[in-house]
Amino acid sequence: MSGNGIGILFRLTTFGESHGPALGGVVEGCPAGLPLVESDLQRDLDRRRPGTSRFTTGRREPDQVRILSGVFQGVTTGTPIGLMIENTDQRSRDYSEIQDLFRPGHADYVYWRKYGIRDYRGGGRASARETALRVAGGAIARKLLAAVGVEIRGALIAMGPERIDRNQWDWEEVGRNPFFSPDAAAVSRFELLIDTVRAAGDSVGATVEVVASGVGVGWGEPVFDRLDADLAKALMSINAVKGVEIGDGMEMARGRGSMLADEMLPAPDGEVTFVSNHAGGILGGLSTGQEIVARLALKPTSSIRIPKRTVDVHGNPRQVITEGRHDPCVGIRAVPVAEAMMALTLADHWLRHRSRQGWKP
Numbered sequence: 001m002s003g004n005g006i007g008i009l010f011r012l013t014t015f016g017e018s019h020g021p022a023l024g025g026v027v028e029g030c031p032a033g034l035p036l037v038e039s040d041l042q043r044d045l046d047r048r049r050p051g052t053s054r055f056t057t058g059r060r061e062p063d064q065v066r067i068l069s070g071v072f073q074g075v076t077t078g079t080p081i082g083l084m085i086e087n088t089d090q091r092s093r094d095y096s097e098i099q100d101l102f103r104p105g106h107a108d109y110v111y112w113r114k115y116g117i118r119d120y121r122g123g124g125r126a127s128a129r130e131t132a133l134r135v136a137g138g139a140i141a142r143k144l145l146a147a148v149g150v151e152i153r154g155a156l157i158a159m160g161p162e163r164i165d166r167n168q169w170d171w172e173e174v175g176r177n178p179f180f181s182p183d184a185a186a187v188s189r190f191e192l193l194i195d196t197v198r199a200a201g202d203s204v205g206a207t208v209e210v211v212a213s214g215v216g217v218g219w220g221e222p223v224f225d226r227l228d229a230d231l232a233k234a235l236m237s238i239n240a241v242k243g244v245e246i247g248d249g250m251e252m253a254r255g256r257g258s259m260l261a262d263e264m265l266p267a268p269d270g271e272v273t274f275v276s277n278h279a280g281g282i283l284g285g286l287s288t289g290q291e292i293v294a295r296l297a298l299k300p301t302s303s304i305r306i307p308k309r310t311v312d313v314h315g316n317p318r319q320v321i322t323e324g325r326h327d328p329c330v331g332i333r334a335v336p337v338a339e340a341m342m343a344l345t346l347a348d349h350w351l352r353h354r355s356r357q358g359w360k361p
Helices: 038-048 092-098 108-115 128-146 184-199 227-236 249-254 334-357
Strands: 011-016 022-028 065-067 081-086 151-159 206-213 241-246 264-266 272-274 292-298 308-311 317-320
Touching: 011 128, 022 128, 038 065, 038 128, 038 334, 081 128, 128 151, 128 334, 151 184, 151 334, 206 334, 227 241, 227 292, 227 334, 241 249, 292 334
Parallel strands: none
Antiparallel strands: 011 022, 022 081, 065 081, 151 206, 206 292, 241 292, 264 272, 308 317
8 A cells, every 4th residue: 555655765664553463664774883772762652652641542552662673783784674563452342333433533434435444443544553653763763863963852832722932942841741841831721721621522732843953954855855845744644733834834924025034144164144044944945054943733633522423334324422542632642753754854855965965974
């Protein structure tokens, strides 16, 4: 089945379903000689895995990753890196009553129309459970990028109507709370909102911001493989994402060129210094050397306990209530996924840039 991989030179392909025996992935294109052990991947997987706080799904998966190939004596060999994560806490019976129903907001209907069959257990291939392998593959990309000075960090900046105060942004705070919030004062408001919507059987959306620093100048390809275009595609492929913007994004449509053009000044090293970064670190599809900034909007979880109208596979009108264990806000655990997708995109474009420029230590 096409459409299960991303990248040109650094490529991740994933397989598996939410309630299958395991999830798997293959990373191709990672250069030989990169130190890599399973614990390098586990850190990010532990940040994404379910059941780590009362604000996420009650499904409890250890998400223990195994490296099956492509690594020998603690370093990559240059061959495909095989990855596997076993599913251990499935409750397929939770979905038995909706096997003939199409859940509003889910991919049930379109999968059934396209393939004539669908895995109704937790959404099958369309489940956000698939993102565990994105995080595992992204951790390899992240380690490769770290070797050339690139750091990638993400944060949740809004949940429903609640917003962080950007003047209180603290990257250290992100790792100290279950919401990945960079604003400590916003945590109590996020907590109250989650408790409120969960008690009502409802859900809420969120906005995530991801930032890459240390990216060199000129990463990206004209014209259709622009760095921002590939980054937008990678982020848009995450479950529940309905909007992506780079830099000031949609706000730029409301401004003027005199205010939004990122002016430049000469730097002592012969390079340039940018006065601002409205463009999010990308111009003409190529990186400028500034921080690359992207934001993604995630819709509210479609699996809710509030009755909704739908139809069944026979075309009869029905009503559905989605039982089971679900995130009241998928945006919380999307932060490490967004970081992974940016890492995969940048690793691919770093290799492509290097192939054009020759090796520069």
